[in-house]
Amino acid sequence: MDERALAVKRCVSDIEVADFVALDLEFSGLFLDAAKSGKVLSYEDYFAKCAESVPKFLALQLGICCAQQRKENNGGETDRSGWDLRTHQLDLWPSEHRVFSVDLQSLRFLRSHGFDFNAFLEKAHPYQRLQKSATSATPKPLGAGQVMAALRTAQVPLVVHNGLLDLLHLYDKFLGDLPEDFEDFGKAWLEHFPLTFDTRFVAQEGRLQVFKHPGGLSLQTLFTHLRASSSLQLRSPEPTSQGASHSAGYDAYVTAAVFLMEMDAWLRFDRKKSEAPAEAPAEAAAEAPAEAPSQATTLETETVEMAVQPTPGEEDEGWQPARKRARKARAPALSDPSLLENHKICRRFHNKIALVNTSPGFFVMGPPKG
Template sequence: MEIIKDNFEASLPMLKKAIEECDFVAMDTEMTGLALPINVPKNTDSLSTRYQKVSTSAGSFLVIQLGICTFTWRDEIGGYEARPFNFPCFPSSADEAKAGERFFKCQSTSLEFLIKNGFDFNKWILHGIPYLTRPEEEAYIIRKTEKEANNASASVNNIAIDDRNKTFVTMTIERIQEWLQNSTEETLVLQANNSFFRRLVYQVIRTDFNDALHAVADTRARTMTVQRMTDEIRLQKEQAKIPKPPMLNLRRVLDMTIEAKKPLIGHNCFLDLMQITQQFLWDVPRELEDWKRSLNLEWNTIIDTKHLAGHPMIKEHLESTGLEIVSECVQKEPFSTVGPKIVMAEGFDRYLADASLKPAETNETDDKTQKDDTKYHEAGYDAYITGQAFLRFAGFILKEHERAAANQEAHTRKKRRVETEGEEGVESSETPECTSETGESLTATKGEQGQEEPKKGQEKEEDEEEDGELSETELEKEMLMERSKRVIIGNPTKSILETEELQNYYNFLHMMRSDIPVMNLTGPDQEPAERPWNLLLKNIPAGSTTSTLFYLFGPYNPFRFTWVDDRSAWIQLSRFPPGTNGPPANGEPAVPYEPKSLPIGLLGEDYVKPFCVGTEEEAMKGREVGVVFEAAQIEVVSWKTWYDQKEAEDALKRQMRQDPVSSAPYQKRPLPGSRAEGQRSLEPVLPEQNDAVPASLPVAVAGAADPAEALPGSETSAISAGSKRKLEDE
């Protein structure tokens, strides 16, 4: 269901009821851009650095569409009822909400992406719902209070009647008297070309007609409409004097979700949450930990389905964790058969409940079912499929746990029965065997006693008994069937929220392109994993080339060099044997290989000398590629040392922001290894070595300062996918 400015206020009761009664709320946003070129995320960003980058983007770009979808359990259908809402949102410049006026940036690729996916920019501007943050709403109330005070003051100080306005005042009084005495019309329209004349009309009504009339100005038409005062109008005027927040504010929907204390579901939603807090709630704080605490005060439980998609039980069934791929996967086995049933509520027919049902697969022929209802990248639809994916994932995990528990219980029960049967067999085996006088056994076989040979099925049962695999009794089968029905039909909301296996994935946000894969919203974040095969080379001699470095560090089997500047570069040692460029093809087993560790510190003369004055062949090759004695001063810095120095830099910057006076003396003391002014960033390149690279061609990216630049075919200017969905699939 799409809600626009014209029907927003009328839809509020329905929205409030849907949110208060639901079990979960899913959300999504569409924006005018994702990241500024200077704030492109890098793998090596600390979470604080990533937060600073995303917060800058959140303040630069605009949310242009908000999607909310509620999921409510209904016993009568044995499933969840979905109510997706799509809200185009545009900051109004109307007088009532001028505090919400925005100045924002656009990213051309994002706008192009939106228009290709059917976004209507005319509808966005003409019918988008305005919104105010909480500080803006407070400013609006203050401004309105001051305006009322000014109006009250103006009503006391009347305009003096003189030759400049006497004619206008006289004509206005005569027209009003004529209308009151002789006209049956309910209203009278007076000409008032500017604010001065409008103020005179109000003054005439107040002084000459004792406030028995009510006038409304139309500034565009330069007129004022006068009507007789009624008790209803008088009450409305009195209430209007009380400063109140504007009714037309999209933030009211978010406030409803916060007040209802419902779990909030998103997909790869770090940027969405940053945008929502910045655009609708409050200005994001400077520090990440402050943002986390503020966010936890709004929503107790936040669930990122992209993080949940990494669950061991889930990821093996997914080709990718992009939202479109996830949506297609959860509508197929095994998720579609074990997840809870989801249907669209009555009146919510903008999208199909199951996007895998194409029009050709339905038996209906009306226009409504013949349209394609997969509206990817419309915020309301993306919110719906996000919630759908979460419920299918959760249902699958719960069902797998139930199956494992049932199998364990059945195994224990069968084992106990086998032990009982074994004890009875031992007792029967102690019966003495009868023999004849000749010593022959008198115990007859079944065949000799005239009994029929066991059938095939009976033999199988006996074999199972011998192996300890006894079949269940009819009563046990009925009990298992009833338990299975309860899992499928009963309301799973409590289990979804309270099962520890799922709780371990709540309040964590997925971090794209990051050495730290998740952000913990309720506790300390994990440290990035060590990168022993990625090292920083400093003090590289001027004139050195990539070929120089490949020859100089050849004994350590380098895979890639990435230049930071003319004197620094990152080296990545190969994790595969020399002469290979990746894992074996055609499923062949990998050859065990342990990379040779590159010593930390200066290379030293002993290491460089053989490349310069060694054998004639070595010396000639060294001169060809540019190896010089100054290479002995190249310093090898471990990734961990570089990361610690970078964290110290970030901590110092944060301290300077919080207390610039006390931190000022330290501004001219760069940390050891910190980058000097004018140098490019010393961000390492940490790609996966899965790209096939010809062995004869050394891999290097000159001038690359971040992982994205070092990857072949990557985009470097900005996140130009137009949508975060595209990045998820990489």
């Protein structure tokens, strides 16, 4: 079995046992009309701009991070505080003839972050659009198409960060022509993948009250902030194998880590509200607006060491403790993967995708799963 086939096989195997999968893509460009990219657009105009641009550019690289909760017996009790994160990275090459656009600024950005264009040209994984439904007579998908087919079969939650363009590219490259508007795209996406989360939207909703984070909402910024107070144990067999920030594999890994820490924090926040003393005024236990700091409810801060991937530029290699504290460890609020589908807090974020420089600032693809 050649190297590319083996990489696909390993990725598919991890998808089949994952509790959720985080995704990230790198593109040959973002928008055809870059001059308008900073303007605030209406909901409809923004989707039209995206739908016009996406088919013209290539998806160069796909990052996949498969997350599975560890269930270890620790002194007679099951320890559910840990998660295994297995990351895969595939360069992508369309199997059919394509004439595509390139934004030189995007290529320079990728090259400055270590993208290997020679390896892309020589070893990229071929792909083509999947059949609408798989039968015994359906030909086996090519290369990276097997990964998307496995995701469609697994029906596990998918996680992205500020991921509308990622979803549009995945649909355009692997599933079919893009629908004409937001509503039709949402319905079409959910036919294949019924549950999607966006870590930026989760952060937008709890920026100050839940996460105590007045800073930016970029992926790396959120990762740095959240890992300082999280007790989740994140383990990856090869934490530095997928390159640096802005490679698709690394960003998929960070997206998975951020998502776990976000949801654990949100569940703790909800638990603390529900445990508020009965005699406390009702307004003290009620949830304040997303951007207003609350004096009544604070995020717990007792943590243990958390194994995290080092950020680029750190001197030490391998896994490092984010911080050591003398406080006792606490059980995770995200105690079971089923909470992602069933808990009222998690359902709040089902199928809602963050939008930047638009009004409104998010897109609802469809109702919560089930």
